[in-house]
Amino acid sequence: MEHITLLLGIVIITALVFxxxxxxxxxxxxxxxxxxxxxxxxxxxxxxxxxxxxxxxFMSVEVAKTISKGLVNEEGIxxxxxxxxxxxxxxxxxxxxxxxxxxxxxxxxxxxxxxxxVASAGLGAVNxxxxxxxxxxxxxAAPIVAGVASMLAARLTYRLGGKVGExxxxxxxxxxxxxxxxxxxxxxxxNDAQKTMGIITLALVAGGALAPxxxxxxxxxxxxxxxxxxxxxxxxxxxxxxxxxxxxxxQPQQGFAAQTSAASVILxxxxxxxxxxxxxxxxxxxxxAGLGRKGGVVRWSTATRMFVAWGLTLPAxxxxxxGAELVMRTGDVGVAAVxxxxxxxxxxxxxxxxxxxxxxxxxxxxxxxxxGAGAEQPGVVTTAIAAVAVPPxxxxxxxxxxxxxxxxxxxxxxxxxxxxxxxxxx
Numbered sequence: 229m230e231h232i233t234l235l236l237g238i239v240i241i242t243a244l245v246f247x248x249x250x251x252x253x254x255x256x257x258x259x260x261x262x263x264x265x266x267x268x269x270x271x272x273x274x275x276x277x278x279x280x281x282x283x284x285x286f287m288s289v290e291v292a293k294t295i296s297k298g299l300v301n302e303e304g305i306x307x308x309x310x311x312x313x314x315x316x317x318x319x320x321x322x323x324x325x326x327x328x329x330x331x332x333x334x335x336x337x338x339x340x341x342x343x344x345x346v347a348s349a350g351l352g353a354v355n356x357x358x359x360x361x362x363x364x365x366x367x368x369a370a371p372i373v374a375g376v377a378s379m380l381a382a383r384l385t386y387r388l389g390g391k392v393g394e395x396x397x398x399x400x401x402x403x404x405x406x407x408x409x410x411x412x413x414x415x416x417x418x419n420d421a422q423k424t425m426g427i428i429t430l431a432l433v434a435g436g437a438l439a440p441x442x443x444x445x446x447x448x449x450x451x452x453x454x455x456x457x458x459x460x461x462x463x464x465x466x467x468x469x470x471x472x473x474x475x476x477x478x479q480p481q482q483g484f485a486a487q488t489s490a491a492s493v494i495l496x497x498x499x500x501x502x503x504x505x506x507x508x509x510x511x512x513x514x515x516x517a518g519l520g521r522k523g524g525v526v527r528w529s530t531a532t533r534m535f536v537a538w539g540l541t542l543p544a545x546x547x548x549x550x551g552a553e554l555v556m557r558t559g560d561v562g563v564a565a566v567x568x569x570x571x572x573x574x575x576x577x578x579x580x581x582x583x584x585x586x587x588x589x590x591x592x593x594x595x596x597x598x599x600g601a602g603a604e605q606p607g608v609v610t611t612a613i614a615a616v617a618v619p620p621x622x623x624x625x626x627x628x629x630x631x632x633x634x635x636x637x638x639x640x641x642x643x644x645x646x647x648x649x650x651x652x653x654x
Contacts, residue, residue, distance in 0.1 A: 235563070236435040239307045240428055242314045242570075244455040247424035249321040250333040251281065251459020253467065254420060257330070257490070257510035258412040260471030261483035261517075263591060267402040268409070270463065270588035276406075277413040278461035284417020285425075285453030299338060299363070300345045300430075301353050308556045308563065309344045310431040315570050316340030316549030322577045324537055328466040328474070328586075331537040332505035336545040337423055338363055343546025347553040366497060367505055367538075371512025374493045378513040381485035382520025401480035408487035413460075415494035416506050417453065424452040465586040469593070471511065475534075476518025476526045486510070486517035508538065 258280075259273040268276070317336040324331040338359075345353040385401065425444040428451075432438040438445075444452075478486070490513040494506050511534060518526045552569075556562040 233307075233435060235307050235311075236431060236437065238563075238567070239311045239314070239431045239435075242311060242318070243424050243428045243431065244451060246314050246318050246321070246333075246337065246427075247421065247452055247455035248459035249318055249325070250337075250420055250424070251278070251456040252462050252464040253321045253325050253333050253459075254330075254416060254506055255460050255464045256467040256471040257506045258409050258416055258487075260468045260510075261478050261486055261514060262405050262409040263468060264471075265402065265405065265478055265480045265483045267405040267480060267483065270465075270468075270591055273409070274461055274463040274588075276410060277416075278457040280410050280413035281417040281421065281460050282453045282457035284414040284419075285421035285456065286449060287414075287418045299355060299358055300341060301349075301355065305345060305353065305430065305434045306348065307431055307435045309348045309553060310341075310427060310434060311563070312344035312347075312549045312553035312556060312566070313337065313340035313545075314427070315552045315566060316343060316545035316547070318570065319548055319573055320541060320545045322574060324541075325464060325466055326577050326581055328470045329534055329537045330467050330471055330507045330511055331534070331541050332367070332507045334420060334423055334505045334507075335363070335367065335538075335541040337427065339542035339545035340549035341427070342542070343549040344553045346546075347550035367508060370493055370497070370505060370509040371515075373512075374489050374509040375512035375516030377492070378486045378489035378516030379520040381489055382482045382517045385481040385485055386521065401484045404484040405480055405487060408484055408491060411491040412487050412494065412506075412510065415491045417456065419494055419497065419506055421452050421456045424455065425449055428452065463588060463591075465588065465591045466581075469586055469591050470530065470534075471514060474527065474530050475511070475514050476524060478514070478517060479521065482517035482521055482524070485520060486513040489513045489516070 255274055255277055258277045259268070262268045263270050263273050314337075317333070317340040320331070320336040320339075321333055342354050342359070422444075425448050428448045429438065429442065429444045432445075432448075433440050433442065487510075490506075490510045493509045493513075497509075515526050515531060518524045552566045555566055
């Protein structure tokens, strides 16, 4: 193993902590729809996802190369910069997990790295063309491509399912969901685990333990894979609730379409070395699948909060990381102060999360606000797309109608005394 100094060891441990938070933060990407439709029990789903995340971590290092060699210039980057970047990324992951928003761990890491690098060495430390072509463009394209593909796939599944009975179709698509969820977990390992591999490799180069341009050592690949698998195994139940039932109501057909589309986009980007946000791809696919069934509703108020979080991820993580880097310029005292701040913040967020526990026992419960008198009604976008969606098949009419009525009939219709919900939909 390379010669590791104390500071470099702290950076590596912090990187693995980030990888751990990435695991439970992004469990929802692979398993939220599978859990919400009942295809797998919650604990079984996250255990399966953890194993496949670990396997996926060994399949490629292309994304790791983008992080360690392309995003910032290796020359002049010190281990303190990497530590500051990780502080920004970890805190953003934990804050968004606390409020149940599926933001991008990948963009949190890259935002932290960019902010710390700029604070340390100026704008010239960042390779702008790489940021645009391999980070920003995929960030915008991924949810759109995955969403459109998922919507079309959902329509196709309902059309093809018209030839079989309801029970047969439901059973078949639930089996398909399990397979597609496994594929998403595998894809997540090939993409997200590599980001930590890349950041550790960059830290080793910055600390002089590796030559510039080196690929991730085997022990880095193994440790990163284990850390993200361990994080996945504990489940990010708050975000699973949002992804599984907070954005839209999914049936097995839609869940299968969403996961298959997301996995295809993630695997394609991994092979090209794009540091894609799996959260963006999976969230876009879930919304697309929600619009792929006639009567399906996307809760645009929740989606809007999610979009705002996406937009804030890079600058927020960059701001925290740049502040941490400036504090650490004071020397060992500054490094210790930042470390204490990070630990204290993590503990505080965990204590706050205990006030309202979300776990495998209540992950599929939906807040009253989304189903009661204040339930969001379908807006212009949902209504227009649903009008041309494939109608439910003869064999599934009853099941679809019940869900559609719950999701689309205004509360005011059921109870004239109740005032209409505010127009929160798009």
